Amino acid sequence: xxxxxxxxxxxxxxxxxSTFLLCIxxxxxxxxxxxxxxxxxxxxxPTLLTFLFSLCVLARFPPQLQTYQTIRAVNFLRxxxxxxxxxxxxxxxxxxxxxxxxxxCDYIQTVAQAVSIPVIANGGSLDLVxxxxxxxxxxxxxxxxxxxxxxAAMWNxxxxxxNGPVLVEKVMEEYLKYAIRYDNHAFNTKYCLCQMLRDKxxxxxxxxxxxxxxxxxxxxxxxxxxxxQQTQDQLQARRDTVQKDSQPNRPVMDGxxxxxxxxxxxxxxxxxxxxxxxxxxxxxxxxxxxxQYETVQRSQxxxxxxxxxxxxxxxxxxxxxxxxxxxxxxSAIVCLRVxxxxxxxxxxxxxxxxxxxxxxxxxxxxxxxxxxxxxLQEVETSEPSVGWNGLRDHQEEVW
Numbered sequence: 001x002x003x004x005x006x007x008x009x010x011x012x013x014x015x016x017x018s019t020f021l022l023c024i025x026x027x028x029x030x031x032x033x034x035x036x037x038x039x040x041x042x043x044x045x046p047t048l049l050t051f052l053f054s055l056c057v058l059a060r061f062p063p064q065l066q067t068y069q070t071i072r073a074v075n076f077l078r079x080x081x082x083x084x085x086x087x088x089x090x091x092x093x094x095x096x097x098x099x100x101x102x103x104x105c106d107y108i109q110t111v112a113q114a115v116s117i118p119v120i121a122n123g124g125s126l127d128l129v130x131x132x133x134x135x136x137x138x139x140x141x142x143x144x145x146x147x148x149x150x151x152a153a154m155w156n157x158x159x160x161x162x163n164g165p166v167l168v169e170k171v172m173e174e175y176l177k178y179a180i181r182y183d184n185h186a187f188n189t190k191y192c193l194c195q196m197l198r199d200k201x202x203x204x205x206x207x208x209x210x211x212x213x214x215x216x217x218x219x220x221x222x223x224x225x226x227x228x229q230q231t232q233d234q235l236q237a238r239r240d241t242v243q244k245d246s247q248p249n250r251p252v253m254d255g256x257x258x259x260x261x262x263x264x265x266x267x268x269x270x271x272x273x274x275x276x277x278x279x280x281x282x283x284x285x286x287x288x289x290x291x292q293y294e295t296v297q298r299s300q301x302x303x304x305x306x307x308x309x310x311x312x313x314x315x316x317x318x319x320x321x322x323x324x325x326x327x328x329x330x331s332a333i334v335c336l337r338v339x340x341x342x343x344x345x346x347x348x349x350x351x352x353x354x355x356x357x358x359x360x361x362x363x364x365x366x367x368x369x370x371x372x373x374x375x376l377q378e379v380e381t382s383e384p385s386v387g388w389n390g391l392r393d394h395q396e397e398v399w
Contacts, residue, residue: 074110074111074114074115077111077114077115078114078115080115081115081116081117086117086118087117087118087119087120087145088111088115088117088118088119088120089119089120089122089148090108090111090119090120090121090122090123090144093123099123099126099151100126102126102127102128103122103123103124103126103128105121105124105128105138105141105142108121108142108143108144109141109142109143109144112142112143112144112145113143118144118145118146119142119143119144119145120144120145120146120147120148121138121139121142121144121146121147121148122147122148122149122150124138124147124149124152125149125150125151125152125153125155126151128141129147129149129152129159130152130159130165131159131164131165132159132160132161132162132164132165134159135147135149135159154192154195154196155168155195155196155198156168156171156196157171157175158171168196168197171196172193172196172197172222173222173224175192175193175196176189176193176218176219176222176224177224177227179192179215179218180215180219180224180227180228180231181231183215183235184215186212186213186214186215186217186218189215189218190209190210190212190218193209193218194206194209194210197209205221205222208220208221209221215228216228251334251338252318254316254318256314257307257314257315257316258313258314258315258316258334258338259315259316259317259318259334260317260318260333260334260337260338261317261318261319262317262318262319262330262333262334262337263317263319263321263326263330264321264326264327264329264330264333266326268345268346269343269344269345269346270344270346273344274329274332274344275329275332275333275336275343275344276291276328276329276332277344278332278336278341278342278343278344279291279308279310279332279335279336279341282336282339282341283310286311288310288311289311291308291309291310291332291335292308292309293306293307293308293309293328293331294306294307294308294309295307295324295327295328297324298320301320303320303321303322304320304321304322304323304324304326304327305317305320305321305327306321306324306327306328306330306331307331308328308331308332308334308335310335315331315332315334315335315338316331316334317330317331317333317334
């Protein structure tokens, strides 16, 4: 019987032997530090460590595989089995080896025989698994309970087809149709297609795919422009139907509170302008009390929702925000939209709320900071304008 390894050697083997371990699932018996990548086993008590290592007894395996590395590897996996791991996924290569090197099926078989939990064989994509039938052959060669595939599936997904392999060009075309149909991000679509092209990535088709910036460009490379346009029309029709049914811009009464599905996007507003500032200035011009904000926090995700009271009416966004400030801004947006008051978004001066003649007569050297006052002055020409100084004095207050 082999003597159990010392704790120091045992820990070091996880870093210096090989990259044989991909995942160990859900330990329930011991604290998590036992199986996290750093393997800080020293956090356990010496008595518990002695007990664990005394249980790490190796099964018999062929003499040619009785190397120091294998002993340490199997000892480590036995410990994982003891602490109630559910399964192990192995791609047995040593530290000096890379994915271009063949996998060691005999080592995986040794480990599979030494433990009783399921072992998943990985790493056979390079030279062992080309078709669906090769998957079972790889499983038998390693003695594993199942097989995990990554690169082989990425290069040609028809490896899972029991009807035999399909030309990669056909697989790429079908994949692109799925990507278009489900509006996949163009860069991810391009990456996956380039992985399928492999050594043909410098071909005319490969260069066209690499130069593409949108799914429309990729569709053109494969001659699927008509399919792309038809799919886009269908998606837009569905969007219109959903938006029409949901009516997100329509105010809804929630008790005595007027609500709308609104989120505050800071990039939509100039740096010195916020909806709260607009609402505050409008309230002063109307000689109303200053808006009052009441904010609550949701415990499960720490999100915020704010209700603003203006002229004895309450307004709130039905969407939760990541911060208290954003929640208050969202409630101010709801109030402004319900009242039909500009909220200060970038480009809002071109929305028809500002008189074009007045805008053209504005001196070129005038500060952009007058944006709030100009809009309010044009919307309510019967009221005296509010100077920027009054707005600036309360900028910190409203934020």
